[in-house]
Amino acid sequence: MKKTGDLNLVKRMNKAIVLEYIQQHAPVSRATIASKTGLTKATVSTLVSEWIDSHMVYEIGTGESSGGRKPVMLLFHAKAGFVIGIDLGVNYIHALLTDLDGEAACEHNMTHANASVASVLEDVKACIRELLRQAPASPYGVVGIGIGIPGISDDHGNVLFAPNLGWENVPLQQEIEKEFGIPVVIENEANAGAVGEKRYGAGQDAAHLIYVSLGSGIGTGIIIKDELYRGATGFSGEIGHQSIDLNGPQCRCGNYGCWELYASEQALLESAKSSLGRSAADVDSLLQEAAQIGSAEISGLFAQLGRHLGIGLVNIVNSFNPELIIIGGRLTAAAEWLDEPIRQTMEQRLLPYPRKPLEVQFSALDSRSTVLGASTLAAGNFFGKLKS
Template identity: 40%
Template sequence: MGIADQTLVKKINQKLILNEILKNSPISRAKLSEVTGLNKSTISSQVSTLIQENFIFEIGEGQSSGGRRPVMLVFNKNAGYSIGIDIGVDYINGVLTDLEGNIVLDKFQNSLNFSSDNIKDSLFKIIKDFIDCMPQSPYGLVGIGISVPGLVDREQRIVFMPNLKWNIPDLKVLIQDAFNVPVFVENEANAGAYGEKVFGSTKHFNNIIYVSINVGIGIGIIINNELYRGINGFSGEMGHMTIDFNGLKCSCGNRGCWELYASEKALLNSLQKNEKQLSFEEIDELVHQNDVEVLNSLQNFGFYIGIGLTSILNTFDAQAIVLRNSIVESNPIVLKSIKNAVSSRISTQIDNNYELVPSSLGKNAAALGTSSIVIEHFLDIVTT
């Protein structure tokens, strides 16, 4: 075997060992040999390398099954840090995480008037604040992930954002040049789906659909544990599937689009009082007061969400659908209305064979998703 082949084999073995430690930490060298099938000398050599490179460390002795007590190994989650930022239509939400995705610091900023200039200034300030607060570590900042509510192509260029007025197609290059770390740009629903798959309550499922309900509606699709982006990177634009052929005119040029009836914007418009939209806090307060108009609007909101979800379930036959929306997450009446609408329309073969759940990560889903993409890339390149 040539030197190049030997190096490749060593890297493959190192990646295999690190992945096992990530999944099953704390773990002994003997157990690593057993689960990977690698011999003890290979395990010993690779573990030594990973310790020297600050990716793992020993934490003392574990339980013995006979003979000497084994020394346990754990992943060094503080070897580096990642930044994940979710840019919404009217907000920026950012997280600084360790290499296991634990949030070290988070920042949220509301804004109703993003322009190309102030979005750049806001982003740079949040990133600089995170870097200033980042603990010392062997690898420092390993990358930055950004999610946006629009079309992102396979080169991570922002192609189109229907609900935002700013235009920075090369956001990836702009941030990469400024901070000199790898940068990843992803569609918001895709990032949220990835976050839920890696860190959320559906991480044990292989096939999930993540539905992001904001000003518009987007979906992220996980098939066989992989994020499905489509040929051009534009999959998941199901907010523009038709649910009423003679319906309202949409900005996309179609009529009767799902998001015209089931988006957060549609709900807030239906609850407009004296030309003033209600806030989420006001809606919650009116729900507690059993306000009939608000309760009916919420049930109607759930009904229309359920109409679209029925088509999605019939198309993808997913194990779980995750709903990301603050109103759905805080008002059980909406989730009940959604489930009733789906159950009354879905085939008996599919009904009861899937889970329909609110997001377990809430507003941090997309930011954590982009952070996890950064972490995965970092761990991949250091073992290849």
């Protein structure tokens, strides 16, 4: 009996290897898969047939051959199913429907007033409903929903604590699964952002990277040796709550002088209020003002924010020695004002050695790091089930 079990396990592993190879290297022939993976041609042929039967792989045209009959090429069927990625912000929801390769099919964005947990949940459901309505027909349909949250969750998708959203112990995964009957993955929004950058963005070639999500607060996602680092109980990356001011004001997390009190959107809006003597509606309006009238006062506010960001980034580099830091979130639109003060601060304060191979970049995913990461996690969940 044991032997049979082992053989099944080997078959499942080989089947997964074949699909992953096709996903990463398509178009590819059966012969190439066999030679690159070390599996026999007969095994590859059997496993490819099974993937074709389950609509995950299809054949196309012919490829180059060194002689004789030209081989049929295999492609991954990215549109065999679709996934929904959601970035649940403190005052907005971004929802994106992608195929299994992250190609966007449609999106639905809305703002919310964060009046109550129930009202935000209804808004999340409304976004999902809209994307389900627009989803193209496919063999598997919508196979997963990934939700990035500005807080921490447990293994069952309960949001334990999201201070900027004012949530505690909200069974988000259960609520959404009950409503739609589709598997749901919940992940911290910065962790999801790191996954999105690693899979589709600036981090594709970096094994050790930190994604810094600038929003109402600051979240960070840590990739070590190509894998998301969640820590012992999943709470890693709360670096926005490192104290950078011993005597600073109390944060919503309970700590004092937290980095995010000095270097987030909220910090920018508060310093705008005190130094300009008036409130700015949001970061976008400050950016527009800075771009249109080139106000020295406003660009000075961004420069101060950049210096504060640099201080926290120095701590991150000294802790993790990453090869790449990616800054994401809506404030990436202010990159031209933030870039230089960040670099100067890091230059002044970093130890000389980790500074050398380090790169700091702004996300080029257009605020989609988290939604793409969330959809990647949902797709990974689906693949995991297919392969088992």
